[in-house]
Amino acid sequence: MSVVMVGLKKFLPALFVALLMMSAAVFAADDGEVRVGLRDGGITSAALTGESGLEFSDAATGEALYTAAPGETVHVSLSGGGFAAEGRFTASGEELAVRSEGPIAYDGQRYRGRFLLKNGGGKISVINIIHMDEYLYSVLGKEMSDSFPMEALKAQAICAKNFVWGEEGRHGGDFDVCATTHCQVYSGVSGESEATRTAVDAVSGKAAYYDGEIVPLYFFATSGGATESVENVWGYAAPYLRSVPDPDEPADKASRYTWTVELTAGEIKEKLASAGVDIGDITAVTVDETTPSGRALSLTFTGTNGTHTVRKSACRSILGFNSQWFTVDGGSVMIAVGGAVQGGSVLTGNGLARLDGRSVLTAGGVVAFSGGSGDYTFNGRGYGHGVGMSQWGAYGMAMAGYDYEEILEHYFTGIYIR
Ligand SMILES: [Zn+2]
Incomplete structure (x- = not known):
């Protein structure tokens, strides 16, 4: 029986390869080209130099216009509805x-x-038209350290490729992606390395599919122990973006596997003000609801003039935290039993307490005292939005012997590579 199984396993890949080659011929489903917008209309001239020379032609008619020598810089400017290169x-x-x-x-x-x-x-507009794999040589090194193990780099290369194929139309019709963090950071040849070229070549022509579609694959640095379902972060549901445990993420290496931030009531008030929220002096910060993984789903700020509640990714962004996974300590309102507040301390039901940065309910109402530090302590886990692949988790899985398909199939529920 086992002999038959081995035989089948050997036979099936060959069959799939044959089918893939057929579909490539019919649908041109190879790695194709990517149009990268290096400048989107922000300039009126551009200087280009070719180490092996340059050939300029009219893109619509194919008419040859000029051949530049190796190393010759050509300054192209606008001229009417077209272009001019002075003297050329x-x-x-x-x-x-x-x-x-x-x-x-x-x-x-x-x-x-x-x-x-x-x-x-x-x-x-300056557009670089480049083979997908050559584009990925550069992009991969910007998204993951090229010192990461090869199977993690291959998984990241698939994520970068799926981004281009799965999110068409981000920039209208002129180009597919820009070269900044809005899409994926791309810096040409300087972004490449031997490791990125090896990883990209190894997954050439492959992509990740869910239910027959190439889908966007999201990633982030560190989960802190589990990833998050997309609807708890961005507010829409996707069957392949589900919370999964992240047991191979190395707690001792991963960036911000755990973290602590201390904020005074005054600092929180300032952060809320930056978000256009004014609820007076802050008297309490409460995580009202958490996701099954432990991330904050609802976060409420209580102030002397009202309350403000944020949900999902805003729980992280409103305070500028590393992740959405944290607990809050401190910040309780003290009751001044005698109604008297003097100097930097107050007599409470539990004795004398310092007032720095705290709020006190007195006979005359709530009084906030700023100037202290660490009134609120936030203990958190992870770095990034938490949806999809943890890069440090991919690192850990690769170190534990998993290949890139197993890594991607772990973080993206129900996807397959072909
Ligand atoms: Zn973009």
């Missing part, structure tokens, strides 16, 4: 194609692939 060429078309046999230098970085300059009504 003018082009009436609104799209200028730039090709080179080698890297193209633009704005301090070197890029693989080719360029497209677009005249968008008085502003130039």
Whole structure:
């Protein structure tokens, strides 16, 4: 029986490869190209240099316009509805194609692939068109340390690829992704390393699917012990973004596996003010509701002029915390039994208490005293939003011998790689 199983296992991959090759031919479902917007209309001229020279042509007609020598910098400016490079060429078309046999230098970085300059009504957009894998060589190194184990890097490469394929239309029609944190940080050749190239090549042509669709795969640095279901963070549900335990995350290595923040009532008041919330002096901070993993689902601030409640990811963002997973200590309102508040202390039912940063209910109402430190202690776990793959968890799983498919299948419920 076991012999038959081994035979099947050997046979099936070959069959799948054959099927994949067929579908690639029909649907062009290989890694394709990515259009990266390096500048989105913010400039009126652009300087390009090709180590192996540059070929300029009209993108619409294919008409050759100019060939630059190796190392020659060409300054392209807007000219009417088209472009001009002084003393070299003018082009009436609104799209200028730039090709080179080698890297193209633009704005301090070197890029693989080719360029497209677009005249968008008085502003130039600079677009780098590049093979998906070459794009990922650079992006991968920006999203995960290339010293991480290879299977973790491969899992991250799939996340980066699924981002491009799974979130089309973020920038309208001109390009697929920008080069900043809005999409994924991309810096051309300087972002690459031997490790990122090896990881990307190993998963070339592969992506993660849920129910036949390429889906966005989210990730973050450290879970602190368990990931979070997406509806408890961002407010929509997705069957593959479920809370899972994260037992391989190394508590001794992972960034901010646990953390502590101390804030005074005055500092919390300032943070609320930055969010446009004024409820007077802060007298209490309470986690009202938690998710099954332990993250804050509802957080209420009580002040001398009212209360303010935030939910889901706002529990983290309103105080600028590392994660949504924390508990609150301190901050109780003291009752001044005699009604007298003097100096920095008050006589309470439990004796004399210092007032720094605390609020006291006196006969004349609640009085807040600022200036102390650490009135509220927040003990937290994890770093990042908590949805999807923990990068440090992927590190731990790879170190424990899991491969990238097992890592992705752990963090993304019900997905498969093909
Ligand atoms: Zn973007």
